[in-house]
Amino acid sequence: xxxxxxxxxxxxxxxxxxxxxxxxxxxxxxxxxxxxxxxxxxxxxxxxxxxxxxxxxxxxxxxxxxxxxxxxxxxxxxxxxxxxxxxxxxxxxxxxxxxxxxxxxxxxxxxxxxxxxxxxxxxxxxxxxxxxxxxxxxxxxxxxxxxxxxxxxxxxxxxxxxxxxxxxxxxxxxxxxxxxxxxxxxxxxxxxxxxxxxxxxxxxxxxxxxxxxxxxxxxxxxxxxxxxxxxxxxxxxxxxxxxxxxxxxxxxxxxxxxxxxxxxxxxxxxxxxxxxxxxxxxxxxxxxxxxxxxxxxxxxxxxxxxxxxxxxxxxxxxxxxxxxxxxxxxxxxxxxxxxxxxxxxxxxxxxxxxxxxxxxxxxxxxxxxxxxxxxxxxxxxxxxxxxxxxxxxxxxxxxxxxxxxxxxxxxxxxxxxxxxxxxxxxxxxxxxxxxxxxxxxxxxxxxxxxxxxxxxxxxxxxxxxxxxxxxxxxxxxxxxxxxxxxxxxxxxxxxxxxxxxxxxxxxxxxxxxxxxxxxxxxxxxxxxxxxxxxxxxxxxxxxxxxxxxxxxxxxxxxxxxxxxxxxxxxxxxxxxx
RNA sequence: CGGGACGUGGCGCAGCCUGGUAGCGCGCUUGACUGGGGGUCAAGAGGUCGCAGGUUCAAAUCCUGUCGUCCCGACCA
Numbered sequence: 001x002x003x004x005x006x007x008x009x010x011x012x013x014x015x016x017x018x019x020x021x022x023x024x025x026x027x028x029x030x031x032x033x034x035x036x037x038x039x040x041x042x043x044x045x046x047x048x049x050x051x052x053x054x055x056x057x058x059x060x061x062x063x064x065x066x067x068x069x070x071x072x073x074x075x076x077x078x079x080x081x082x083x084x085x086x087x088x089x090x091x092x093x094x095x096x097x098x099x100x101x102x103x104x105x106x107x108x109x110x111x112x113x114x115x116x117x118x119x120x121x122x123x124x125x126x127x128x129x130x131x132x133x134x135x136x137x138x139x140x141x142x143x144x145x146x147x148x149x150x151x152x153x154x155x156x157x158x159x160x161x162x163x164x165x166x167x168x169x170x171x172x173x174x175x176x177x178x179x180x181x182x183x184x185x186x187x188x189x190x191x192x193x194x195x196x197x198x199x200x201x202x203x204x205x206x207x208x209x210x211x212x213x214x215x216x217x218x219x220x221x222x223x224x225x226x227x228x229x230x231x232x233x234x235x236x237x238x239x240x241x242x243x244x245x246x247x248x249x250x251x252x253x254x255x256x257x258x259x260x261x262x263x264x265x266x267x268x269x270x271x272x273x274x275x276x277x278x279x280x281x282x283x284x285x286x287x288x289x290x291x292x293x294x295x296x297x298x299x300x301x302x303x304x305x306x307x308x309x310x311x312x313x314x315x316x317x318x319x320x321x322x323x324x325x326x327x328x329x330x331x332x333x334x335x336x337x338x339x340x341x342x343x344x345x346x347x348x349x350x351x352x353x354x355x356x357x358x359x360x361x362x363x364x365x366x367x368x369x370x371x372x373x374x375x376x377x378x379x380x381x382x383x384x385x386x387x388x389x390x391x392x393x394x395x396x397x398x399x400x401x402x403x404x405x406x407x408x409x410x411x412x413x414x415x416x417x418x419x420x421x422x423x424x425x426x427x428x429x430x431x432x433x434x435x436x437x438x439x440x441x442x443x444x445x446x447x448x449x450x451x452x453x454x455x456x457x458x459x460x461x462x463x464x465x466x467x468x469x470x471x472x473x474x475x476x477x478x479x480x481x482x483x484x485x486x487x488x489x490x491x492x493x494x495x496x497x498x499x500x501x502x503x504x505x506x507x508x509x510x511x512x513x514x515x516x517x518x519x520x521x522x523x524x525x526x527x528x529x530x531x532x533x534x535x536x537x538x539x540x541x542x543x544x545x546x547x548x549x550x551x552x553x554x555x556x557x558x559x560x561x562x563x564x565x566x567x568x569x570x571x572x573x574x575x576x577x
Numbered sequence: 578c579g580g581g582a583c584g585u586g587g588c589g590c591a592g593c594c595u596g597g598u599a600g601c602g603c604g605c606u607u608g609a610c611u612g613g614g615g616g617u618c619a620a621g622a623g624g625u626c627g628c629a630g631g632u633u634c635a636a637a638u639c640c641u642g643u644c645g646u647c648c649c650g651a652c653c654a
Contacts, residue, residue, distance in 0.1 A: 009587090011588065011589095011604090012588080012603065012615065013588055013602095013604095014589080015588070015589085016583080016588090016590095016646090016647080017583095017646060017647055018647090019648070034646090036645085036646090037645085037646065085654070088654065090652095091652095092653070092654090111654080143653085145652095145653075146578075146651085146652055146653080147578095147650095147651090147652080147653095149647090149648090154653090221653085413654095415654085417654095443654085445654095481612075481613060482612065482613095484612095485612095513615090514611085514612060514614085514615075514616060515612075515613045515614065516613075516614030516615055516616085517614080517615045517616085518614090518615090519613085519614050519615085520614070520615045521615080523614095532613080534612095535612085535613085537613095544613095
């Protein structure tokens with residue numbers, strides 16, 4: 001492509017609305033333009049990069065045996081009513097009515113396609129002989145994000161690859177899951193992304209039912225912990241900590257138990273402000289109902305309770321925060337004043353709780369808190385549990401290392417769904433004994449547009465973007481320094497044409513501009529390889545070849561440049577194949 | 578949905594407090610010079626100051642409303 005024939009509106013200055021690097025750079029490089037909050041146009045350069053990511057995804061999905069198809073973005077709202085996700089999605093689901101003849105048709109724009117694909121399979125799968133099967137599509141999704149953010153990283157319309165596996169047994173599901181997991185690793189590697197697979201929530205199947213693929217990045221919206229020692233990684237919700245039950249003993253410095261008046265002040269934040277103490281000096285007492293039984297859960301004031309862990313510690317099936325009535329019954333006080341001292345229900349505590357000497361807790365009396373609360377004297381504990389979200393600095397659960405907390409961008413998610421959708425949409429199969437079972441499903445998503453944003457976010461320097469050759473909109477830029485000089489243009493044209501013949505994606509910067517201007521633009525755009533043809537080199541009979549990240553160029557004889565660069569490109573491609 | 582900020586040529590901004598009919602840099606057009614890291618000179622084009630209403634002889638400027646965009650938080654199969 002000749003630059004002068006393309007549409008590459010680069011920007012020297014940073015648009016005010018862009019804060020994060022990926023947004024600023026993709027805007028400045030002329031790859032995207034915003035239409036409105038959460039909706040972007042991909043300009044020719046951005047679209048080329050997007051297509052390259054899509055093709056990598058497509059190749060690896062195909063290689064894993066998944067079958068590509070295309071489902072409608074337009075979907076009947078009824079499907080979401082049948083699975084209960086109309087409520088689950090709530091405002092995120094884009095719903096609207098259209099008129100056909102004399103009646104209204106209720107529609108939604110697909111935020112994902114579990115419903116549509118399950119409905120499809122329900123109509124066509126009858127026998128275990130038809131299973132397993134995995135289908136996928138690459139398509140635009142619609143979600144009414146409450147708050148679109150960070151340019152292309154979080155939008156209301158985005159391109160996603162979504163795959164769905166259908167199995168007749170858990171073994172088959174696990175096989176499909178493993179195969180997708182492996183394909184994801186290949187995809188992200190081929191895209192040149194630094195990624196971390198983390199354990200995510202365990203769904204209805206239990207065990208390792210879900211992994212998220214995260215790209216560590218300062219501006220990532222999710223937090224994960226990982227251990228540099230053993231590689232353990234998980235999202236905050238799911239992460240275990242390596243903490244153990246500490247010695248449970250009353251502190252030798254135990255102060256006397258004192259009740260203080262805290263009228264209308266119930267939250268940790270308010271109480272700590274009023275009593276001028278740090279939240280870590282407080283103990284929150286959360287009243288839950290575990291399978292209908294009230295139970296008090298003690299967590300240090302500055303920590304977050306983790307309901308999944310609490311449920312597992314109690315071996316409960318159903319766990320929910322208790323209603324105000326139960327709280328009054330158990331604590332003799334309205335919500336906000338619960339404490340372990342004298343509470344009328346079972347108490348369990350997080351590992352960090354007994355370590356807080358002279359804690360501040362609710363007094364189990366309206367408008368009052370207790371100070372100087374100490375384990376062993378004022379309340380009893382025999383053991384403690386891991387009941388809170390993990391955070392940086394916690395010991396690793398798998399080795400003797402320490403967990404680091406890092407922000408990440410979620411670029412992919414694999415999930416063992418089980419039979420949630422096949423049951424609500426009656427997608428059944430007959431096994432070899434003529435028994436009817438719901439099909440066991442898995443779903444696997446990759447945010448294609450988000451992969452691009454994550455690359456921009458993590459691969460750039462002061463001069464601009466730095467695309468891996470597998471994703472770069474063009475692999476090579478041919479830069480004649482003086483386009484009015486035939487001595488320069490003739491070999492430049494020849495090299496450009498030879499590279500195209502060799503199947504290299506080449507951009508010819510044929511603009512009549514000064515060299516510095518062109519160099520800056522190319523570095524901004526992030527084309528991996530640059531060939532410069534200028535007066536100086538012509539005299540020596542050479543062109544200069546330089547990688548985007550190299551400091552120095554290599555001189556290559558003019559008549560060898562095309563072949564030399566084609567070889568460089570092939571070798572570089574091989575690293576991402 | 579709570580909190581904050583901002584809307585002035587394509588982009589970045591000043592002007593607003595203290596009302597008097599819009600300016601700077603970049604970009605763009607034309608010409609000349611220039612030609613290895615975002616050039617120089619000259620001449621130009623381009624804005625109902627987000628929108629609506631109000632106050633006033635007069636509104637980019639003051640008041641009210643509204644729309645939009647961004648940031649922090651809540652939310653995110």
